[in-house]
Amino acid sequence: MQEKFKExxxxxxxxxxxxxxxxxxxxxxxxxxxxxxxxxALIATTCVLNETDAPSSVMSKMTSTTALMGRQNDxxxxxxxxxxYAAGTSGGxxxxxxxxx
Numbered sequence: 001m002q003e004k005f006k007e008x009x010x011x012x013x014x015x016x017x018x019x020x021x022x023x024x025x026x027x028x029x030x031x032x033x034x035x036x037x038x039x040x041a042l043i044a045t046t047c048v049l050n051e052t053d054a055p056s057s058v059m060s061k062m063t064s065t066t067a068l069m070g071r072q073n074d075x076x077x078x079x080x081x082x083x084x085y086a087a088g089t090s091g092g093x094x095x096x097x098x099x100x101x
Contacts, residue, residue: 010030010040014028014030015029015030015038015041016028021027023100024097024100025048026095027040027045027094027096027097028096029095041094041095041096052098058074061074065083067087069085070084079099079100081096081097083096
């Protein structure tokens, strides 16, 4: 199974992108949307939140967001973060955008 995952694993650029001269970091579920790719986006987001010393409330809000809630946002320590979750759609899954404020 590990060998299969290596073959199917998306490139890191499909999960995380640094943009706007380093002022924006986008974490997204790569296509095709599924359990493994959705997990990658959440793992990457958790790493970003840990490295930026985000309060645990931000992750709690992210993990309780549903597709019906639309884009949500929060801010902490000079970082604005917004996120959304779209279940079962092409280009859907989880997306978080971290921006320096």
